[in-house]
Amino acid sequence: MADSKLKANLKLLALVAFWYAGNTMYNIYNKRAAAMIHAHWFVAAAQLVVGIVWSMTCWITGFRKTPNLSSADLISCVPIGLCACVAHGGSVLAMGVGAVSFAQIVKACEPVFAAVLGVVMPPRDIKPPLAYAMLFIIVGGVALACVKDGATSIDINMTAFLWASLANLAAALKGKVGKDVTGALKKDSSKNMDAANVYAVMNILSFLWTCPAVVVAELPTLREEWEHSVSIHGAGPLIFNITMSGFFFYIYNEFAFAFTSQVGAVTSSVLNTAKRVIIIVVSAIMFNEGMGRNKMIGSGIAIAGTFLYSMASKKSAPKAKKA
Secondary structure (H helix, E strand, O other): OHHHHHHHHHHHHHHHHHHHHHHHHHHHHHHHHHHHOOOHHHHHHHHHHHHHHHHHHHHHOOOOOOOOOOHHHHHHHHHHHHHHHHHHHHHHHHHHHOOHHHHHHHHOOHHHHHHHHHHHOOOOOOOOHHHHHHHHHHHHHHHHHOEOOOOOOEOOOHHHHHHHHHHHHHHHHHHHHHHHHHHHHHHOHHHOOOHHHHHHHHHHHHHHHHHHHHHHHOHHHHHHHHHHHHHHHOHHHHHHHHHHHHHHHHHHHHHHHHHHOOOOHHHHHHHHHHHHHHHHHHHHHHOOOOOOHHHHHHHHHHHHHHHHHHHHHOOOOOOOOOO
């Protein structure tokens, strides 16, 4: 009994370690790739291709069971794939046009979007009043982080802010519309949809949705952008950074899915909050991103607010008294 518990704990520890390491490395390689070529939807699509190659290899070799989905199952997953596409693409573009640390600070606002959707979209998910109070702390922290030291007004990279906010909205929608669908698929053992395969299928659908964005936004200038980037950085470094960012993007998400499927929501929220702190610190060091007093305090407040929101959300909302 003791040995089995120890093995289970060691497995969870390994999942967290690979989750954190993969997420950190993804942000580093993603920023490098996005800085090399101004075709960020293309970078996002290429990253997803790396994940598709990995999952296809696992299925073909028999390392994992191949999903057994009907056309109705796939159709039900299409909206989730769209949300995943926008969430991923928005994040790549936000970090491509702005600082990684700033994008991560704005992404700490995701609970705000999730809370609003929970109120306005059926089925309604009403949180306890304390949870909603924490949203003001999150927004206040982000606002403070956007005020430069010694200034009296907010100064932000609006393009990065809008893309990161769009990613937040898409991620919140993905959680809202996908919870019941993916939950039902996991429960049906005949579908072969464990946590890893759920993510693999969503990754493929996300890629299919990303392709039109590449065509519309970047295809006319993509060859020119590629040749310009190769002339400056070389084809090898460009391909390497895109490939590695795609590899670590897939790996960290797969480990995160595996971990969250085995622990409670509170534990996942705590570790997800800690992960964001690590990324902000590492990116600030790696890319020499300024971390002034307001940015450090504001990001700390926003991340603490996210953590407190997660904790408060787990408490039962007061039930209406019967007449």
